[in-house]
Amino acid sequence: DPQILEQASGQPVTQLDLWMAGTEYCRHQFYLAAQQSDLILVEGAMGVFDGEPSSADLAATFNIPIALVIDVKGMAQTAAAVALGLASFRDDVEFCGLIANNCGTQRHAQLIDDALAGRMPLLANLARDPEVSLPERHLGLVQAHEVREELEHRFNLGKAWLGGQAICDLPKPVAFTSQDIAAPQKLLQGTTIGIARDAAFSFIHSANTRLLEAMGAKLSYFSPLNDQHLP
Numbered sequence: 001d002p003q004i005l006e007q008a009s010g011q012p013v014t015q016l017d018l019w020m021a022g023t024e025y026c027r028h029q030f031y032l033a034a035q036q037s038d039l040i041l042v043e044g045a046m047g048v049f050d051g052e053p054s055s056a057d058l059a060a061t062f063n064i065p066i067a068l069v070i071d072v073k074g075m076a077q078t079a080a081a082v083a084l085g086l087a088s089f090r091d092d093v094e095f096c097g098l099i100a101n102n103c104g105t106q107r108h109a110q111l112i113d114d115a116l117a118g119r120m121p122l123l124a125n126l127a128r129d130p131e132v133s134l135p136e137r138h139l140g141l142v143q144a145h146e147v148r149e150e151l152e153h154r155f156n157l158g159k160a161w162l163g164g165q166a167i168c169d170l171p172k173p174v175a176f177t178s179q180d181i182a183a184p185q186k187l188l189q190g191t192t193i194g195i196a197r198d199a200a201f202s203f204i205h206s207a208n209t210r211l212l213e214a215m216g217a218k219l220s221y222f223s224p225l226n227d228q229h230l231p
Helices: 002-009 023-036 055-062 077-087 106-116 148-162 206-214
Strands: 066-071 095-103 122-127 192-196 218-222
Touching (some): 002 148, 106 122, 206 218
Parallel strands (some): 066 095, 095 122, 192 218
16 A cells, blocks of 8 residues: 555655556656665565566566565465465566565464475564554555554564564665656646545545646546535
């Protein structure tokens, strides 16, 4: 969730989508980010190979190493088998290790690590601890602005749990190249576009709104919860 990632990192978050925005746009965003930051984290959506294009496709396109995150509750050696199976599914993506989420004990983590047998690093094991889990409701995560202080508390607990685990041993650097993107035609000059934005309407892709403005549109935000009339 972009809002939670922004609060956790203290940095802006940009959505990347090979289908919606294209390879050139994603390449440009990576290049811009690399001018400002030495560490770039990309959170995949759904399973690593799910969708067309998938998170694996994004990783393959830009040579980004993948850290698998697997809920290991109720399994031990099987978690290693799943991780190694995913790592061998395609030969054009690199898996740098496994993060065992919902891990019960250090013994649980050791069983998984032993089963990996050096074929993949166990980067971290995250506690099976409701105090660390992000707050949820029926359609997903609770929005960051509703639980900002609670999130900070949970971030700090997670940070303390991770400590000096191997997740801090970063993979080799990745080079991102520049990408020239032509300015869009002003096809929306003189157009006003109303956008719902409030506590109930907040999942807005910033790339979309920036593009609309670059095409000449004026954006007018309104609240379906609070406003009586459209602007």
